[in-house]
Amino acid sequence: MSPALSSLATSRHLRLQTLFQCGRRFRWMRAVRLRLPVTAVLLPTAILFAAASPHLLPPGYARLALPLLAIAATALIAELVVTLPWGRPVEAEAEEAPDAGPAGSDAVPIPNQADAAPALTELRYRAFFDHAEDSLCDIEITPDGRFLCLDINPHAEAVIGKTAASIRGQTPEQILGPEAGGRIAAALRRCVAQNGLRYEEIWQTVRGPRLTDTIMVPLRAPDAPSGPYARILCSIRDITDRRQLETQVAQGQRLQALGQLAGGIAHDFNNVLQAVEGAVSLIERRAGDAESVRRLARSVLDAAARGSSITRRLLTFTRGNELRSEAFGAAELVRGLREVLASTLEANIAVRIDLPEDLPLVQADKSLVETALVNLATNARDAMPRGGTLTLGAWAETVDDEAQAPPPLRPGAYVRFEVSDTGHGMDAATLAHATEPFFTTKPRGQGTGLGLSIARGFAEQSGGALAIASVRGQGTTISIWLPQARAAGGAARADGPEAAEPPAPADGRRVLVVDDDPLVCETVSETLQTAGYVALCAGDAEAALPMLRRTGEVDLLLTDFSMPGMNGVDLIKEAQRLNPGLPAIVMTGYAGDVEGLSSEATAHTRFVLLRKPVSARALFAQLATLLPEPAAPMR
Structure with a gap:
């Protein structure tokens, strides 16, 4: 036309x-x-x-x-x-x-269409504003820098319990009080300084703690497009339920993957049981050979430690919060891994190490560091089917500029572990997804896609980070940063019986051991008796309470947490009501049992938590702290 x-x-x-x-x-x-x-x-x-x-x-x-x-x-x-x-x-x-x-x-x-456009825009804005399921508010910035509420939508009215008309012209502090309002005002100031802001925050509400996702957008006046900001539009969304759902989905995926990991876990446990059974059988046949018995007993203890490490790795996988931080030498750990890998990897893969002098101690869970490095070495082996070179290294590194470090690494002193291979490497698309859970390029049935994601999660939980550098056809280098240990004066002492000062005899102190597993109860009782304690054994709380009611019958209560009927914490609460000041220890194979209790449940209950398996040395050290006279070492 x-x-x-x-x-x-x-x-x-x-x-x-x-x-x-x-x-x-x-x-x-x-x-x-x-x-x-x-x-x-x-x-x-x-x-x-x-x-x-x-x-x-x-x-x-x-x-x-x-x-x-x-x-x-x-x-x-x-x-x-x-x-x-x-x-x-x-x-x-x-x-x-x-x-x-x-x-x-x-x-x-x-x-006139030009005249109708602003009115139509206003109608659309008002319809969205009034019916949005997020809390929306319109904030005015005064010339003297104050923030005044112009309007809030019905959803925000329902959340704070006030109408828009009743708070119009008020500051955040006047609306929400000095604490909550001050947090909002501080965020508004950051929004102006940063030209916009988005952050997550936990708020205490009548429904309990709620996680919110807040977006703040500053606006200038239409007649002053280059002038200072005049208003801020805020959107606050409650994402608590969504985050909980994401957590549940992730937990379900982890549990689903356990089926794929069951074979490897069963293999590791069978090795532990084989070592224990073989050593105990030899001790029974060589009871008269004291040197042989001591050596075999040490083998049983080592096997028990490996079994404990397996369970903690499993708990870390399923829950992500079972870490035992300790100071250890990075150089010794890498050298030990080289010996293991050199004997287990294919003959066409050369294993070399790169370690400087005077490498500082690392603060992390040693067994999980070993697991992470072994998993990375296994991935490197799979990337070199025709052979190559696997390099393990560790260096002290100080991070000064957070912007130059891999997220979420903060400025500080670290030890950087490195696993490098000369394999086929990864392209950019694969590298972008490498640390995602369940992402794998291996054939079906040969990989879970969880190794790198677990290693990354462990590193970040420990206060470090993980980064990957790879070039297609040239190989891959994976770096793990872990914090240095703040050791006070000299190297860490060996954690063994020889490093402990021999304590004095127990002089007949009475310890009540409560555990529904008869074997555990008997073993712990005999261990205490060898150190001079008088051990009393009960299979549950019902059997333990009569002994606790007799004044002076028990000097310390040592109980399991998970038992039929009354659990260990409730038993301690009742025991300390009957005998105020009675020392108590809770032993559990799963620390989440006690850590998951509310603060109200343990507010007036005093006890020490020990995680099974508990070594004799750790148990005696704790008894020495809680009782006036320390215990003697087990012979």
């Missing part, structure tokens, strides 16, 4: 729309507003005569229709000449027309 015809069509549309609106109000003559008044009179009259004369008017009147139509057509042509592009368009006339009169005036303006 040509521009002229388009303009004409638009004009016609506007005129017909106006004519229709005015016709409904019976104000034809005023609404048409034609330049030639004769058109406004003759055209309707001619149409009326032409349409009505055959049926309603006498025959003589019908002859008047033709002249009237001719005159009206002439007037209409003149009107068209004026309204076509070479004349004065209707839109221009509408723009030049004076503003509409006051409310109640009969004037009906010709519709």
Whole structure:
């Protein structure tokens, strides 16, 4: 369509729309507003005569229709000449027309799309604002830097229990109080300084702690696009339920993966059981050979330690919070791993180490560091099916600039472990997803896709980070940063019986051991007796309470946590009610049992937590702390 015809069509549309609106109000003559008044009179009259004369008017009147139509057509042509592009368009006339009169005036303006757009935008904004399921608020920034509430939506009204009208013009501190309001005001200041802000925060509500996702967008005044910010629009969304659902889904995925890991776990446990069974069988046959018995007993203890490490790795996988941090030497750990890997990897893979002098101690869970490095070495082996070189290294490193470090590493002193291979490497697409859970490029059944994600999670839980560098066809280098240990004066001492000071005899102190597993109860009792304690054994709380009610019968209570009926913490609570100040120890194979208790449940209960398996040395050290006289070492 040509521009002229388009303009004409638009004009016609506007005129017909106006004519229709005015016709409904019976104000034809005023609404048409034609330049030639004769058109406004003759055209309707001619149409009326032409349409009505055959049926309603006498025959003589019908002859008047033709002249009237001719005159009206002439007037209409003149009107068209004026309204076509070479004349004065209707839109221009509408723009030049004076503003509409006051409310109640009969004037009906010709519709204008430019004028209607802001109103339509406002209607859309208001509909969104009023019906949004997030808490929305409009904040004004005063010239003196204060933040005043202009409006909040119904959802925000329901959350804070106040109406928009009642808080309009108030500061966050006036609305929410000094503590919560001060946090909001501080966030608003950060929003202005940073040109926008998004953050997550936990708020205490009537529904308990709720996690919120807050977005703040600063706006300038329309008449001052380069001036200071004048308003801030805020959106606050409660994401507690979504985050809990994500956690549940992740937990379900971990548990689902346990089926794939069951074979490896069973293999490790069978090795532990084989070592224990074989050593105990030899001790029974060589009871008279003291040196052999001591050596085999040490093998049993080592096997038990490996079994404990397996369970802790499993708990870390399923829950992600079972870490035992300790200071250990990075160089010794890497050298030990080299010996293990050199004897287990294929003969066509060379294992070398790169260690500097005077490497500092590391603060982390040693067994999990070993597990992570072994898993990375296994991945490196799989990347070199035709052989190559596997390099293990560790270096002291200080991070000064957080921006130059891999997230979420913060400035500080670290030890950086490195596992490098000369395998096929990864392309950019694979590298981008390498640490995602369940992502694997291995054939089905040969990988869970969890090794790198678990290693990354462990590193970040320990206060470090994990990073991957890889080039297709050249190999891969994976680095793990772990914090250095803040050792006070010298190297760490060996954690063995020889490093402990021999304590004095127990002198018959009475310890009540409560455990529903008869084997555990018997073993712990005999261990205590070898150190000079008098051990009393009970299978549950019901059997233990009569002994606790007799004054002076028990000097210390040593109980399991998970038992039928009353659990260990409740038993300690009752025992300390009967005997105020009674020392107590809780042993559990799963620290989450006790860590998951509410603070109210343990507010007035005093006990020490030991995680099974508990070594004799650790148990005696704890008894020496809780009882006036320390215990003697087990011979």
